[in-house]
Amino acid sequence: MAKVGDLRTLWGKHRAITTLLPYTVWQEIDGRPEVLDACLHAARAAGTLGFVWYGPSRFANTLPAKVTSRATILLSPHFPWCSLAERGDGLAQHLAAAITTVPDTKEFTQSIVDILSGDMIPTGTVSSIGLVVCGLENNANGAEWPN
Amino acid sequence: MDRPPPSALEDVRQRYLRVFSTYADFHGHQFYHVMNAVCCLFIPCMGRRSFQWNGYEPSTCEHAIVAHNLVKITRFKCSRPRQKAKVPRWILRFALHSLSLDSLPPASVVADPLLIIAIDLGCDLSRIRAETSNERCICVRLMNDALTPN
Numbered sequence: 399m400a401k402v403g404d405l406r407t408l409w410g411k412h413r414a415i416t417t418l419l420p421y422t423v424w425q426e427i428d429g430r431p432e433v434l435d436a437c438l439h440a441a442r443a444a445g446t447l448g449f450v451w452y453g454p455s456r457f458a459n460t461l462p463a464k465v466t467s468r469a470t471i472l473l474s475p476h477f478p479w480c481s482l483a484e485r486g487d488g489l490a491q492h493l494a495a496a497i498t499t500v501p502d503t504k505e506f507t508q509s510i511v512d513i514l515s516g517d518m519i520p521t522g523t524v525s526s527i528g529l530v531v532c533g534l535e536n537n538a539n540g541a542e543w544p545n
Numbered sequence: 546m547d548r549p550p551p552s553a554l555e556d557v558r559q560r561y562l563r564v565f566s567t568y569a570d571f572h573g574h575q576f577y578h579v580m581n582a583v584c585c586l587f588i589p590c591m592g593r594r595s596f597q598w599n600g601y602e603p604s605t606c607e608h609a610i611v612a613h614n615l616v617k618i619t620r621f622k623c624s625r626p627r628q629k630a631k632v633p634r635w636i637l638r639f640a641l642h643s644l645s646l647d648s649l650p651p652a653s654v655v656a657d658p659l660l661i662i663a664i665d666l667g668c669d670l671s672r673i674r675a676e677t678s679n680e681r682c683i684c685v686r687l688m689n690d691a692l693t694p695n
Contacts, residue, residue, distance in 0.1 A: 411691070414665040417637055418687070420644040421659065425684070433684060436692040 415440050419473070426469045438472055467496035472505070475512035479523060490523040497527070561587045579611065585635050586618065596635060598642035608643070608650055612657035615639055619661050632665040652680040659683040666691040 415437060422434035465473070474493050493513070500506050514524055567588055571580040578601040585596075603611065615636050623632065640658035649655060656679050663670055663683055668690040 411666050413634070413637055414632075414662050415692075417641040417644070417658075417665075418662050418692075420641070421649075421655070421684075424644075424649045433688065436688045440692045 423465050423469055426466055467499045470496040471509050475509055490526040494526050558587045598639055609654045612654055616657045616660050619664050623664050655680045656683055663687050
């Protein structure tokens with residue numbers, strides 16, 4: 399049985415964790431966010447940011463139509479951004495919109511940092527998200543967005 | 546589960562090979578995915594084990610039958626003595642495909658892909674009978690056994 403903290407075992411089970419992720423999105427929509435939390439907790443415990451969402455890229459392509467803002471932000475570090483060429487821009491815009499609707503918590507902030515620091519994320523996506531994050535920061539400080 | 550005698554399995558495999566070539570190509574066939582799954586069972590060393598389930602959009606009835614039988618196969622394969630409980634990737638991909646459809650199948654169908662994942666995670670499912678399992682029950686079990694902190 400795999401336990402969080404048993405990193406080698408969890409690494410060996412990453413495909414199963416990946417397979418479960420689309421189901422966690424449906425559970426999130428049905429008002430059961432704990433399933434997504436548990437799944438992401440297992441992924442993070444294994445120190446495997448970036449690997450998780452590689453399998454179900456087809457599902458990632460259709461995410462904007464169905465997923466909540468919270469799930470979008472928490473799952474985005476796991477997207478295979480480099481292989482989402484045809485929908486990458488749409489996802490980035492959806493993600494940027496999601497960022498503006500969630501509260502400023504450590505969990506979401508960490509997720510955004512993980513997204514922006516990912517190796518495979520396209521420059522355009524970084525720009526889209528970066529603009530929103532900077533805009534929020536400026537608004538929070540009461541500052542004007544520079545021309 | 547009751548294990549069929551090896552001679553019976555070999556007999557079925559021989560009969561399959563008498564009908565289909567080892568390199569039979571089912572592209573374009575109405576039952577492409579199911580035939581590939583059958584091939585994976587009887588000719589396990591073939592490259593078709595990497596086949597994808599993309600485009601497989603069965604009726605609810607067919608989906609339920611295929612999912613239920615793949616759970617049986619998974620249980621059978623993972624119950625072999627002296628072998629690590631490892632679910633074949635093509636079966637795991639079936640679970641992924643089932644859970645990634647544009648709309649989630651009925652709970653009775655979803656339970657089976659969840660069982661496949663649970664088996665791959667190494668959950669103890671001895672108290673869950675395949676005939677009576679349901680989505681919620683398996684989901685809670687998955688979280689308790691494999692995904693939540695100690």
